[in-house]
Amino acid sequence: MTIICYLLISYLLGSLMAGYFVVKILGKKDIRVEGSGNVGARNAGRVHGKVSFVFTFLGDALKGALVVLIGEYLNLSPELFLVGLGFAILGHVKPITLNFKGGMGISTFIGGMIAFEPLSALILVIGFILLYPVLKSFTFAGLGSFVLLPICFYFLGVQLLPILIAGVLVLAIIYIHREDLSERFEKRAKK
Structure with a gap:
């Protein structure tokens, strides 16, 4: 039962779309009808500038990190953290909160991977x-x-x-x- 609840929470956390809230609050716009219509960080930046990009990226990355940290708190196995991260990414890409039209999952993936293995940040930067x-x-x-x-x-x-x-x-x-x-x-x- 714990695992099912964890996966459900992971999906629901993923469904909380930072870009939607950031652009709505800072720009008084609906990001879903602006730019590419995507609710991710790149479109948030396009629609409302660098500040919106940064806040959206950090908000979406935080979702991935929280899923991994919740998994650790529940003493789940590392493989379950990553399955939970997969559910958070699914929630981000197909959010129940926005009629299943979300972002591309990159920020959520990055946040979750860094929480899972902090050296991921260094690997991603050097790789890029x-x-x-x-x-x-x-x-x-x-x-x-x-x-x-x-x-x-x-x-x-x-x-x-x-x-x-x-x-x-x-x-x-x-x-x-x-x-x-x-x-x-x-x-x-x-x-």
């Missing part, structure tokens, strides 16, 4: 710095740095099952971004 000059795209470099996480977890001594679940989460994030990636590949092919 190394990949950006080669790929010349924030999206490609960011998602590429995510791929490094499960690999680095292995060398940090994380057990196999959490590594595999982290890998599945990375693949899920890439899948969520499939349309964006496809558009970027097409633009590059035309150059």
Whole structure:
């Protein structure tokens, strides 16, 4: 019963959309009908500037971190923290609170991974710095740095099952971004 409640709470936390509240409070706008219509940090920044981007990113990252911290508090296993993070990402992408139209899950993923393994922050930054000059795209470099996480977890001594679940989460994030990636590949092919 504890696990079911934990997963439900994780999904519901994920469904609390920081971008919606930040842009509504700071900009008096409905982010769902502004810019790309996405309620994530990138669109919040587009619609209402850098402050909205930062607050939205931090709010969405906090959801992922809270899910992992709640899992730790409940003495659940590391693999369950990551499954909970998966439910939070699902809540972010398909929030019951906004008719199942949410964000892309990146901030929630990052916050959860950093709470799970604090060195994730360093891995993500170094990965991005190394990949950006080669790929010349924030999206490609960011998602590429995510791929490094499960690999680095292995060398940090994380057990196999959490590594595999982290890998599945990375693949899920890439899948969520499939349309964006496809558009970027097409633009590059035309150059």
